[in-house]
Amino acid sequence: MAVSQNKLVQWIEYRLPVFSFLDHELNEYPTPKNLNYWWNFGSLAGIMLTIMILTGIFLAMNYDPNVGDAFQSVERIMREVNYGWLIRYIHMNGASFFFIVVYIHLFRGLYYGSYKAPRELLWMLGVVIVLLMMMTAFMGYVLPWGQMSFWGATVITNLFSAFPVVGKDIVTWLWGGFAVSNPTLNRFYSLHYLLPFVILGVVGLHMMALHQHGSNNPLGIDRKGPQDSVPFHPYYTYKDMFGLSVFLVVFAIFVFYFPNVLGDPQNYIPANPLHTPPEIVPEWYLLPFYAILRAIPNKLLGVCALFASIFILFIVPWLDTSKVRSAYFRPIYKWVFWLLVIDAFALGAVGAHRPEGFWIYIGRIGTFYYFFHFLVLMPLIGWFERPLPLPPSISEAVLKKKQKRGGEGALTGVAATRSKP
Amino acid sequence: MADSAHSTTADTHETGGTRRDFLVIAGNALLGIGAACTAWPLVSSMNPARDVIAAGAPIDVDLSSLKPGQQILVLWRSRPIFIVNRTPAELKKLQEPNDTGLLRDPQSEVEQQPPYAQNWHRSIKPEYLVLVGICTHLGCIPEFTPEPGGTLGPGWPGGYFCPCHGSKYDLSGRVFTGVPAPYNLPVPPHRFVNETTVRIGENPPNVAWEFGSIVQI
Amino acid sequence: MRPHLAMPALLIGAVIAVAALAQPAQLARAQAAEEGAPALPDVSWSFEGPFGTFDRAALQRGFQIYSQVCSTCHSMNLLTYDDLAGPDGLGYTEAEVKAIAAQKQVPTINKEGQPAMRPALPSDHFVPPFPNEKAAGAGFGGTAPPDLSDIIKARDGHERYVYGILTGFREPPKGFHVPSGRYYNLYFPGHVIAMPPPLQDNVVTYSDGTKATLDQEAHDVVTFLTWASDPTMEQRKQTGAKVILFLLAMTGVLYGAKRRVWSDVEH
Missing domain, CATH: 1.20.810.10 (Cytochrome Bc1 Complex; Chain C)
Incomplete structure (x- = not known):
């Protein structure tokens, strides 16, 4: 799309291409539909x-x-x-x-x-x-x-x-x-x-x-063409x-x-x-990490676990061995993911309570599972899990979903998508 | 939906406009109003806070020990306030045509004082002058120089001299011509609670005058 | 679940989860300090709920209790006398506030530069009972009575806790040892409190003729303290109602706008 005909806009654009930048990053920027x-x-x-x-x-x-x-x-x-x-x-x-x-x-x-x-x-x-x-x-x-x-x-x-x-x-x-x-x-x-x-x-x-x-x-599949995307704006x-x-x-x-x-x-x-x-007690958003810190009865190791629990996220792209991105097509990992969510909340609850009685055990199990998830489950499941078949493209999947819902005007799907210059 | 014949965003914007635009425009308008309303508390927070305003409440100054010819300086709203007890000789000089002829605004026509101080002595009681001690040029504090002559030359009738750029005022704060300051020194709202106590920051009873209406402080 | 419901549901769910998580953080303390502590008394307050306001008469009575009873030991350093004036305050006029302030003396320096005293002005902070923290602690075994400015915000249980403490003095149960100079309080963590029972029937005489029972006094002073902790509460709730109404309208319109924009795309 051409930048506005406005003289002032063109004067600025010639010297500082902010308008074409915004146009490119908002109007043209193709986003999965x-x-x-x-x-x-x-x-x-x-x-x-x-x-x-x-x-x-x-x-x-x-x-x-x-x-x-x-x-x-x-x-x-x-x-x-x-x-x-x-x-x-x-x-x-x-x-x-x-x-x-x-x-x-x-x-x-x-x-x-x-x-x-x-x-x-x-x-x-x-x-x-x-x-x-x-x-x-x-x-x-x-x-x-x-x-x-x-x-x-x-x-x-x-x-x-x-x-x-x-x-x-x-x-x-x-x-x-x-x-x-x-x-x-x-x-x-x-x-x-x-x-x-x-x-x-x-x-x-x-x-x-x-x-x-x-x-x-x-x-989790790549866009194959303009029929798969819409411009970010509007x-x-x-x-x-x-x-x-x-x-x-x-x-x-x-x-x-x-x-x-x-x-x-x-x-x-x-x-x-x-x-x-x-x-x-720290603020709630740090409670899970606080729980990990306290789960290990050794000061140095506790601190190391605390830092490791965050730094482990850096290597997640290489810990996950699956060829498929979206958990939507990963029947096993999908459940393991929700276990991690539950684990995070459990650790949060542990962080909010005194390390006494059964909270100690919940804290240790939760901490163990946190690392187990990333270091063991993520690589392993990627290897042995058989993902569901992926749809050929985003637009076809969207269309199919619509038809399944008894959707209205199924045929307009492809025609209505934007063909970008 | 039925609009599928138009296949570019631009088309939809221009031709399909009327149909969808009420909601979109209303949405944009509400977003704009919301953003503007959000900005208000932020802007407003930079205005004087309640405690700052409270600290600017009127103050009482006891004048019983202020001898004729002397000035005291007090602070009101973080500003220097001059209070002078002028001698009869000084008061007489304020009315001499030789001197008033050199003034820029001898009748105090510019609103640099409340109405009850728009007179030849620019005060309520002729002897007691109350001024905001801030030069109307660029905000320096003028020096109290009541003795005639001296380093300011033989013609100096006594008054205020601003060290920053040489602005001169007479002993009722009226500015002379030929100096950079454009206006007379401001007179703050004040009233006498009793014979020797002046309250700065409050008008006499039944006078409504806003300090903020002063042209230049 | 319909997709447009997903977002609100998601957010509210997350927030409730977080709020639930945040609450035990505070409750843990109370629970840990006191297993099986009795539930705090549940009385009703004028300031409860999204439209609650402060009962001005109760505020003035509460201030009377503070001035005549609490202020002999407890400071309220964050308040100034002119906080009491006007509709956001206790409803006193400026002249009344001036008179209230003038009853107190504050340190100043006189013309000769020597320390002196002058009557307090409305812009002065509440005059504390002791000149400094150390002096405040000296009479109480080293621990100064807490400042009351924020007391309602600063305690788990808030107004209910403070009301509980004020009305919770009892004879200790058989076999419970209370050291001399200490008192038994049902709701205080550990039950042993250093503060002697401050209120009783008719500890003050209310100028508006209200019967000064212990419960009434506690209720009034807690109302006053809640206002002191949170003087902008009324403004906050009123602004909130307007803001939320506006946002709900905006949400509706933007939902429509979003559907309009998306109406020609299969998604």
């Missing part, structure tokens, strides 16, 4: 990142990164600043919803084999984003300088002391002092402001990698906007009516370095 609603979560994640950065910038205008003032300054935002409560609650709950969206996005990728060739780097960049998000979220949680902020920071930074020889030095270096203290808060604030922009950069690379080969799809822009709207309703219910449900009451008590709260 059979994407389901699980594919909404990628753009939702992008919008969440934008919301977090925007609200964060305005929070930073009123925040004081000093141990004496931090708690009061956050409360001042809630009580004195115009709409400060709204901006802060959006940011606070936004962190949780960002993780909900990204975790769904990640599991969608796992189910439909979106990490498989040629999308390995796309997947790995995504894992980098998750990792950066966890670091950002952890440091952001420290900023209000409540009891959980302080003790969470103390516990997590102390993890690094498990490493032999250099462990203690790393911890002191992280703190910039002899304990979590003012220098720690200052640097966490600095990094919490910086990292989202690093994430934004990695998201840019993630998008580049995505647009190189286009989206995967629920069938089809997926409107589908994404509809999804966004549904998402915002749920988000708004939490922001306006249950703003503190996902947080911990202890964080409304100012940090007190002389008094440890009875139970230190």
Whole structure:
């Protein structure tokens, strides 16, 4: 499609080809026509990142990164600043919803084999984003300088002391002092402001990698021609906007009516370095990893398992030996996938409870299964599983599905697809 | 559906338009309105917060120990406020045509003061002058230079001298011609609670005047 | 499941799962500290529910309790006196707030630069009972009574817990040892609390003629403390209703727009 005839547009386009870029990446960008609603979560994640950065910038205008003032300054935002409560609650709950969206996005990728060739780097960049998000979220949680902020920071930074020889030095270096203290808060604030922009950069690379080969799809087969795809705009822009709207309703219910449900009451008590709260629990989105950490009764090995549980995701494209992408055609792996989902929730529950009684065993079994899934089941099932026959093309599969549903106007399917110049 | 004859996006946009466009346009409009409404709290959060506004409440200043010829400086809303007790000789000089002829706005016609200070002494009581001590040129603080003559030349009648760019004002804050400052020094809202206590930030009873209507601070 | 229902169902499911996961994180503490603790008393509040508001009369009575009883030991450092004014506050006029503030003295420096005291202004924060944390702790075995500004947000169980504590003082059961200077409380974790029973029938005389029973006093002061923890609650809920209505309308229209856009494609 030609760029607009508008003189100003052409003047700019000649010097800076933004319009043809947008046209190419939105109007012409061919997208499989059979994407389901699980594919909404990628753009939702992008919008969440934008919301977090925007609200964060305005929070930073009123925040004081000093141990004496931090708690009061956050409360001042809630009580004195115009709409400060709204901006802060959006940011606070936004962190949780960002993780909900990204975790769904990640599991969608796992189910439909979106990490498989040629999308390995796309997947790995995504894992980098998750990792950066966890670091950002952890440091952001420290900023209000409540009891959980302080003790969470103390516990997590102390993890690094498990490493032999250099462990203690790393911890002191992280703190910039002899304990979590003012220098720690200052640097966490600095990094919490910086990292989202690093994430934004990695998201840019993630998008580049995505647009190189286009989206995967629920069938996991490649697009064979124009009849298999629709241009991103207007089809997926409107589908994404509809999804966004549904998402915002749920988000708004939490922001306006249950703003503190996902947080911990202890964080409304100012940090007190002389008094440890009875139970230190991370935010819910880190609970499964916290469970893995505690499942292993050796400090160093626990920390290693924690890191391994995230880094293992990097090599998933090579652990999965199946020739078929989508679990839709993988009768065994499909069930194993849902076991992993259950395992993740179970680990989350374990992370929320004291390591006592049967929670210890659930935690160990869950941790074992987590690694067993990736290191053993994934490669093995790929070898012996017999996938169902794949449809010849996306459009034919779509047509067949429609007919099976007794669909209306089955014949228009091919004719209506766009032939792109 | 029935539209299958049109096979490109462009066609559908242009010819199939009327049919589908009400919902699409309404959707776009709602998205736009939503985005604009979302921007409002963010923009609004940069305005003065409740505590900042509360800290700008009127302040009372006791003038009983302010001797004639002296100035005190207080802070109101983070701005320097000059309060001067002018001597009879100084007050007399403010009305001399020789001096007022050199002023840019001798009658205080530009709204740089509340109506109750639009007079030759620019104050409620002639001796007590209350000014916002911020030069109307570029925001420096003018120096209180009440003695005539001196380094400012033999013609200097006494007043305010801004060290930044040499703007000069007389002892009621009226600006002289030939200096960069365009307007007289602003007079904040104020009233006398009793004979010797002035309340800065509040108009006398039954006067409604907005500090924000001042032309230049 | 019809595909257009998948997305909302999915989201709501995920959020409920997360909320369920997040709740035990807090409950674990309470459970761990206290196996078989009695359920907190369930009384009704004016501020409950999506349209709940603060009962202004109860707020003013609650503030009276705080001023005459709680404030002898507990600070409320995050509040200023002018928070009490106006429709978002307790409904007092500015003149009333000025008079309330003026009853308190705050440190300042006089003309000679020496420490002095002046009457508090509406813009001042609530004057604490003790000059500093250490002084606050000195009379209580080193542990200062907690600041009450955020107390409702800062406790598991929230208003129900604080109401429970205020009304939960009992004779200890037979064989339960309570050290001297400590008290038995049904709802306090471990049952042994350092705070003496602060409220009883007629501990104050209400100016509006309400009968000052223990339950009434506790209910009023908890209403006040809930407002203090969350003074923007009414604004939040009202804004929320408008925002959600708007979003629902937008969702409907965008669903239609999406269907329109997709109407000529098999998918």
